[in-house]
Amino acid sequence: MSKALFDFLKQCLTGDRLQRFDEVVNFRTRHLTVVLENIFHEHNASAVLRTCDCLGIQDVHVIESQNDFAPNPEVALGASKWLTVRNYQWDSEPTEDVVPNASVDCIRHLKRNGYRVLATSPRQDSIPISEVTVEKKTAIVLGAEQIGVSDAAISESDDLIHIPMYGFTESFNVSVSAAVILQQLTTLLHASNIDWQLTDAERDELVERWVRRSLGAKLEPLIRRFCDR
Numbered sequence: 001m002s003k004a005l006f007d008f009l010k011q012c013l014t015g016d017r018l019q020r021f022d023e024v025v026n027f028r029t030r031h032l033t034v035v036l037e038n039i040f041h042e043h044n045a046s047a048v049l050r051t052c053d054c055l056g057i058q059d060v061h062v063i064e065s066q067n068d069f070a071p072n073p074e075v076a077l078g079a080s081k082w083l084t085v086r087n088y089q090w091d092s093e094p095t096e097d098v099v100p101n102a103s104v105d106c107i108r109h110l111k112r113n114g115y116r117v118l119a120t121s122p123r124q125d126s127i128p129i130s131e132v133t134v135e136k137k138t139a140i141v142l143g144a145e146q147i148g149v150s151d152a153a154i155s156e157s158d159d160l161i162h163i164p165m166y167g168f169t170e171s172f173n174v175s176v177s178a179a180v181i182l183q184q185l186t187t188l189l190h191a192s193n194i195d196w197q198l199t200d201a202e203r204d205e206l207v208e209r210w211v212r213r214s215l216g217a218k219l220e221p222l223i224r225r226f227c228d229r
Contacts, residue, residue, distance in 0.1 A: 021211070028198050029058060035062075035142065041174075051179045051182055057182060119157035120148070121148065134189050140182070
């Protein structure tokens with residue numbers, strides 16, 4: 001999008017909305033990211049997206065090898081339109097030589113991009129969340145309700161982490177786990193000297209996307225009006 005067109009489109013939004021974009025984008029980060037593996041309860045899926053938006057985590061990686069990811073809009077409150085959601089699906093059938101695995105594909109993609117991948121698991125060899133550091137870019141893998149993170153994802157991950165439990169119940173649901181873990185790591189990140197914010201180019205690209213999405217159905221007519229001037 002040209003600067004002239006972008007400036008024209010921004011004029012169609014209120015000053016308060018544009019100021020809010022500037023405020024929010026300053027707290028967006030890709031230093032932390034989240035992987036949701038086969039989350040099927042729409043309430044939980046939506047709540048995790050809402051948590052990511054609230055805490056400034058821009059990217060969410062969604063694995064849909066067993067079911068579709070279908071957030072409840074009443075719970076998410078539109079959070080997904082402000083986030084960058086990447087989906088991983090395998091439509092092909094396994095062959096004798098290849099067993100498609102979206103979880104492996106996702107985790108290897110993150111590792112190629114410099115992420116340390118931590119899968120949530122109650123296993124005894126997992127690390128308590130209080131001992132996790134954020135010096136490296138970090139991806140947190142959260143598994144499906146009841147069955148947890150898959151064996152394939154665990155084998156590909158760098159380490160396992162858990163939230164210590166002191167009651168009769170053995171685990172939080174996935175949306176609560178996401179909130180606890182991400183709040184802990186975001187607090188560490190903001191208190192550190194790590195350069196965790198987006199680059200100028202990433203900020204500009206994100207604000208442009210937010211402007212386009214805010215205009216919704218008005219976008220195409222406005223672009224035509226600009227081109228016809």
